[in-house]
Amino acid sequence: MLRKTKQREVILDILKESRNHPTAEEIYIKAKMFMPKISLSTIYRALKSLVNEGKIIEIKLQGESYSRYDYPLKEHQHFYCRKCKRIFDIDISLDGDFELPHKVEEFRALFIGVCNDCLKGGLRC
Amino acid sequence: MLRKTKQREVILDILKESRNHPTAEEIYIKAKMFMPKISLSTIYRALKSLVNEGKIIEIKLQGESYSRYDYPLKEHQHFYCRKCKRIFDIDISLDGDFELPHKVEEFRALFIGVCNDCLKGGLRC
DNA sequence: ATTTGTGCAAATCCTTTGCAGATAA
DNA sequence: TTATCTGCAAAGGATTTGCACAAAT
Helix, strand or coil: CCCCCHHHHHHHHHHHHCCCCCEHHHHHHHHHHHCCCCCHHHHHHHHHHHHHHCCCEEECCCCCCCCEEECCCCCCEEEEECCCCCEEEECCCCCCCCCCCCEEEEEEEEEEEECHHHHCCCCCC | CCCCCHHHHHHHHHHHHCCCCCEHHHHHHHHHHHCCCCCHHHHHHHHHHHHHHCCCEEECCCCCCCCEEECCCCCCEEEEECCCCCEEEECCCCCCCCCCCCEEEEEEEEEEEECHHHHCCCCCC
């Protein structure tokens, strides 16, 4: 079974506190602050096992070649801004069942467009 | 501007006729039947430009390391079967606007679960 | 004529793996 | 103890790029 290690704890903590869907590389940088000797492969291994356990989700966007990761505190969906490339959490629930001819275990929605910040002038993007 | 070439025509035609969300590699194999000398990099370049034009979409799944491509005849969403790994087209419309605080230009939904075929015995999966 | 696209091979980028030592149970 | 995890370096696989030639406008 899965063991409890400092590395995995640090990585999960970083994800719990990040609300910006970091990449493996970004998690690596942050993790190094707490554990300077941690390696990128440990990050990748931890992320993979966390995804397999279902504790975090992997987000892949059209056009981006790397994965992003998210610790979903509560069920939510995503909005991707074409301009500033940020991902926003969207708090909607799709309770209206869609009656698919399959057994649905999970639902992922991605809205794509231009975020509010960019719309009104792109001040901070 | 974008020029009209035989290679791009062949690739788009293959996508139009494929209802199984092929990878670049799979498109390459098919394209070689029509153009034996076509190269993989041409496939990638064509796919990228078609995605940029908005003519096709790129689908990336959690866990899969390559992209799949889809020519969306009509707006539809996707269902991914964990067992047989197939992607099914789902014909639902999300007309109920969600009133997001952003300008939504596009919507992508992915349902994940076990498909009907696999549920009843996995005969053909 | 000039600009964009293609094929080839080599390069790049993100991610995974092999291995020997370290650590958790 | 012993099975799993880590760090390092090296490998891997999917995608991209440089270049000279070919094709489109």
